[in-house]
Amino acid sequence: DQQVKQNSPSLSVQEGRISILNCDYTNSMFDYFLWYKKYPAEGPTFLISISSIKDKNEDGRFTVFLNKSAKHLSLHIVPSQPGDSAVYFCGGLTGANNLFFGTGTRLTVIP
Amino acid sequence: EAQVTQNPRYLITVTGKKLTVTCSQNMNHEYMSWYRQDPGLGLRQIYYSMNVEVTDKGDVPEGYKVSRKEKRNFPLILESPSPNQTSLYFCASSLPGLQNTEAFFGQGTRLTVV
Numbered sequence: 001d002q003q004v005k006q007n008s009p010s011l012s013v014q015e016g017r018i019s020i021l022n023c024d025y026t027n028s029m030f031d032y033f034l035w036y037k038k039y040p041a042e043g044p045t046f047l048i049s050i051s052s053i054k055d056k057n058e059d060g061r062f063t064v065f066l067n068k069s070a071k072h073l074s075l076h077i078v079p080s081q082p083g084d085s086a087v088y089f090c091g092g093l094t095g096a097n098n099l100f101f102g103t104g105t106r107l108t109v110i111p
Numbered sequence: 112e113a114q115v116t117q118n119p120r121y122l123i124t125v126t127g128k129k130l131t132v133t134c135s136q137n138m139n140h141e142y143m144s145w146y147r148q149d150p151g152l153g154l155r156q157i158y159y160s161m162n163v164e165v166t167d168k169g170d171v172p173e174g175y176k177v178s179r180k181e182k183r184n185f186p187l188i189l190e191s192p193s194p195n196q197t198s199l200y201f202c203a204s205s206l207p208g209l210q211n212t213e214a215f216f217g218q219g220t221r222l223t224v225v
């Protein structure tokens with residue numbers, strides 16, 4: 001049973017506009033949520049995280065929002081750039097340091 | 112340069128022939144783990160290790176073994192590979208504790224079992 005779900009396999013956005021990637025989870029015991037970005041032929045790289053006790057974390061063009069009551073988080077990228085085109089994985093981290101990932105969303109930023 | 116190194120990057124093997132994928136990190140991280148990435152299933156954890164000589168099963172451990180004899184290395188062993196283990200494998204390492212949420216991933220090993 002998938003504990004972290006990314007229901008949109010792909011997303012296309014015009015350069016300069018906002019990209020919003022969504023993620024839902026079922027495990028109430030996650031202590032942190034993380035976003036990773038993955039380019040082809042490379043390993044995932046860490047992008048941004050948020051503690052389960054926060055509702056927002058911002059790092060430059062990237063902002064993650066957490067809605068615990070809805071068990072939903074989202075990643076906002078503003079403004080989107082062509083170099084942001086990649087697969088984005090949402091993950092939930094337990095207290096035992098186990099990281100559960102969603103299935104990923106492929107973002108394409110169109111110049 | 113801080114990194115996680117996996118070898119080999121690509122491997123084609125036959126069913127039943129034992130193989131080992133090596134993983135090494137130079138960041139002195141206690142925590143290491145293995146994932147497999149499959150279409151439509153995302154990244155799923157196979158095994159993890161909290162420290163030397165401490166390993167535990169992840170989500171999909173069947174058909175795999177690991178060992179952690181030293182801190183920097185965490186090899187993944189397939190004793191008798193089968194075609195359903197054809198996948199893209201990633202090793203990752205991180206510091207323990209929730210304050211260290213960033214995991215560093217290797218570049219991946221694409222395994223094909225025929």
